[in-house]
Amino acid sequence: MRAMVTARDFDLILQGATGFTGRLAAAELARRAPAGLRWAVAGRDDSRVAELADHLGVSGVVADGLDEAAVDRLAARSRVVLSCAGPFSRYGTPLVEACVRHGTHYGDLTGEMPWIRELIDQHHEACSAAGTTLVPTSGFDCVPTDLAVQAMAASLPEPAPITGFFQVRGGLNGGTLASGMHLYERWTPADFAHPYLLDPQPRASLRAAPPHPGRGFVFPVPALKGWGAPFLMSPVNERVTRRSAALLAEDGQGYGDGFRYDEHLLVGSRLRARMMTGALGVANGLLTRPGGRRLLRFFGPKPGKGPSERSIRDGFARLTLVAGPLEQPAAVRRWNWNGDPSNLITVRCLVQTGLALAAGEARRGGVLTPATALGPRLLERLTGIGAVEEAVTD
Ligand SMILES: NC(=O)c1ccc[n+]([C@@H]2O[C@H](COP(=O)([O-])OP(=O)(O)OC[C@H]3O[C@@H](n4cnc5c(N)ncnc54)[C@H](OP(=O)(O)O)[C@@H]3O)[C@@H](O)[C@H]2O)c1
Structure with missing residues (x-):
């Protein structure tokens, strides 16, 4: 059953922020976050999370992806969670489950297809009904x-x-x-x-x-x-x-x-x-x-x-x-x-997905794709920051 959470500490938490793409995503978020967005970086190692959070001037949250209680607390504290903590089929399942429980929108960088199939089978129906939007594949794929x-x-x-x-x-x-x-x-x-x-x-x-x-x-x-x-x-x-x-x-x-x-x-x-x-x-x-x-x-x-x-x-x-x-x-x-x-394309796609979810731009709930979760609005956002331009073809 979905827990009742009336107020959340954050609009967006970036999990896996101390990894290679995580650090780039955190820097991209620092650059693109609109004024007033309450966001935090998260990871499994407290000293590395604290160092990154201090450097960016944001809050830090410590949660090992395999610690169910810790990721439950993380998901309950934010309206949106983005994750760079992969392999996702190894570290990501408890976090997705927690997001579903708390009605927290979620995006990640997975391309692990059988894991996405599992998420669809386990959560698509419930998330559709609850209006919770999960968007795996929010990087260069796909x-x-x-x-x-x-x-x-x-x-x-x-x-x-x-x-x-x-x-x-x-x-x-x-x-x-x-x-x-x-x-x-x-x-x-x-x-x-x-x-x-x-x-x-x-x-x-x-x-x-x-x-x-x-x-x-x-x-x-x-x-x-x-x-x-x-x-x-x-x-x-x-x-x-x-x-x-x-x-x-x-x-x-x-x-x-x-x-x-x-x-x-x-x-x-x-x-x-x-x-x-x-x-x-x-x-x-x-x-x-x-x-x-x-x-x-x-x-x-x-x-x-x-x-x-x-x-x-x-x-x-x-x-x-x-x-x-x-x-x-x-x-x-x-x-x-x-x-x-x-890296660059991936973190721009992920961050704009997270910001769009935080801005309430999701079209529906479910285990979705970029096109079904956010659609043309996401392409507009990415064009707007210069991540992509359409070329003239002859
Ligand atoms: N879709 C795309 O186009 C695309 C592009 C790039 C990457 N990716 C995917 O994104 C993922 C990350 O790639 P990367 O290059 O950033 O890898 P990475 O540098 O190895 O980062 C992995 C992250 O996962 C974290 N992690 C590992 N075990 C954890 C646990 N038990 N609990 C919580 N966090 C844990 C690591 O934490 P520590 O920092 O503490 O080690 C690190 O932050 C990979 O799955 C990769 O395939 C996808």
């Missing part, structure tokens, strides 16, 4: 894709399949690698292979709209003068976008019967596309095997570490959406996101 597809679908005169192409430059965080490894330790690829894994009714969605017949890993994209290759983040981006379409359809605002979404990397040549495919195959091979994970743990970036300041500043993500056949598109739109995807 805000840019989900909001761009929503904008594109709304601008089409008739429904059409949409294909997304990312060009990216950025680094890898130790926390992201740890989450990827944890995913494969806890689940098998078959557990998240279903193309409609996150839909309200995955089987019914699959029957109604079998995914696009495979184009193969490498294929030409003449309209964009490039080549398509597999993209690491596509599995989660595609499934979240499909969930958005299904939830919006329940309210009569879906993307139409002809809607499909699939996503790829865009590169300049067939050779490069083959190299990217090979690299992704090697990464998958390492992640899925215990011996491979041992190698990654030894040689890869460690939790708490990430790219250099320069690499974070100089990174980018460019997302081009093509509606209709690739040979003869009905429409092409492109969005340029500034900064390293895993």
Whole structure:
């Protein structure tokens, strides 16, 4: 049952604030928080939380993610909680449960699909009824894709399949690698292979709209003068976008019967596309095997570490959406996101999600996606702070 909380100490608490993305998110919050927003940083280590809180001139809250009583107190004290404490399927469940109990809106950076499915099964109905908005996937996966597809679908005169192409430059965080490894330790690829894994009714969605017949890993994209290759983040981006379409359809605002979404990397040549495919195959091979994970743990970036300041500043993500056949598109739109995807883009997306939730901009309750929780308003916010601009395409 939802506890009655009449007054809360904070509008927003950022959990996991002492980690690599957490610190960046805390700095972004300090920059963007509107006057009067009561916010705090939180984490598991009291001295590091106190140091960060002092540095930013805000309050600090100590809560280990696995200490149920501590995260319960944390969730009860705030109207909104954002979390950077991942792997989320390892540390995040008690916090989500506490947010549901206290009717606290919540956003995080997870891309751990089977965990999101668990949250949907356990909390979507109750949160829909209570008006509590939970938005996992509030980082680079899956805000840019989900909001761009929503904008594109709304601008089409008739429904059409949409294909997304990312060009990216950025680094890898130790926390992201740890989450990827944890995913494969806890689940098998078959557990998240279903193309409609996150839909309200995955089987019914699959029957109604079998995914696009495979184009193969490498294929030409003449309209964009490039080549398509597999993209690491596509599995989660595609499934979240499909969930958005299904939830919006329940309210009569879906993307139409002809809607499909699939996503790829865009590169300049067939050779490069083959190299990217090979690299992704090697990464998958390492992640899925215990011996491979041992190698990654030894040689890869460690939790708490990430790219250099320069690499974070100089990174980018460019997302081009093509509606209709690739040979003869009905429409092409492109969005340029500034900064390293895993860090600058991610914390800007997360922070604007939290500020929008604190400002009462959520469209409904439930275990939602960026498009269904906040929709075009979130894209406006991100455009307003210069995180993204839409490019003119010829
Ligand atoms: N969606 C995206 O695009 C995106 C981008 C970047 C990162 N991520 C995800 O975000 C998460 C964090 O990434 P990161 O690079 O910031 O990793 P990180 O530097 O290793 O940070 C992990 C955070 O979790 C905290 N933590 C660990 N155990 C905890 C516990 N028992 N209770 C409470 N907090 C605990 C850590 O606390 P300490 O500071 O005390 O160690 C730290 O703050 C990862 O899951 C990653 O996959 C997603």
